[in-house]
Amino acid sequence: MANNSSHPAALYKLRKVTRISALVILLLVVVGFFMPADYRVERSVVINAPRDVVYQDILQGDRLPDWMFVQDGKVASFGGVLGKGDSVALVYDKTADQGLLSVIESSESVIRFDVRPKPKVNLVHNKIVLQENEGSTVVKWTIEGNLSAGLLSPYLAMFANNIAGSNFERSLQKLKEQVELLH
CATH class of the missing domain: 1.20.5 (Single alpha-helices involved in coiled-coils or other helix-helix interfaces)
Known part of the structure; x- marks a missing residue:
């Protein structure tokens, strides 16, 4: 009992x-x-090369796919240099969906581009600022966007800095290595 x-x-x-x-x-x-579903991520790196040299490498067709990290994919190869109004596809390993990187503004001091990672996914606004600093260049990359993942959006936005930050650090480090190796 x-x-x-x-x-x-x-x-x-x-x-x-x-x-x-x-x-x-x-x-x-x-x-x-x-809670807001907006996010902002910012990373920077110092590259030991003049600003004009860094600027020439960033949007060049044979170099951009090598330094810009895309999760489970890559920037499609292309010839020439991307300028204002130009776009390039983002292709993925495991899906036929493609994203799009579109240049909004391009100068030696500021590059703005929007990325739509996949169809029906919100735009991610990117801004790269190039500042000369005694023979080297400080490259500051900022992304901003809004998540639309339902009830999880605010919580994902809260952790976006950690989640996306490592990808941008990897990209900036690859850019640094690439520019410094070539010049």
């Missing part, structure tokens, strides 16, 4: 845990409605 008396206590504990879990989930959903 001792076993029968422990069932109500176990059920009561299970009910209590279930209710607390439901309240925590409900609280997270409600808080998520009031």
Whole structure:
């Protein structure tokens, strides 16, 4: 009979845990409605080369695909140099979907481009600022966007700096190595 008396206590504990879990989930959903789904990520690197040399390499067709990291894909190869109004495809290893990188502005001091990683995915606004600094160049890359992943969007935006930041650090390091090796 001792076993029968422990069932109500176990059920009561299970009910209590279930209710607390439901309240925590409900609280997270409600808080998520009031959090922004916008994100901003910024990284920089110093490249030991003059600004005009760095600028020439950044959007060049035989070099851009080598330094710009694209998760599970790459920038499509192309000839020439991308300029204002030009676009290039982003191709992926495991899907036929393609993204698009479109140059909005291009000068020796500022490069702006938008990336649509895949169809029906929000645009990611990119800005690369090139600042000369005693024979070297500080390259500062900033991305901004808005996530539309439902209830998870605000929480993903909160961690975007960590999630995307490592990809940009990898890209900037590859750009640095590439420019310094070639010049």
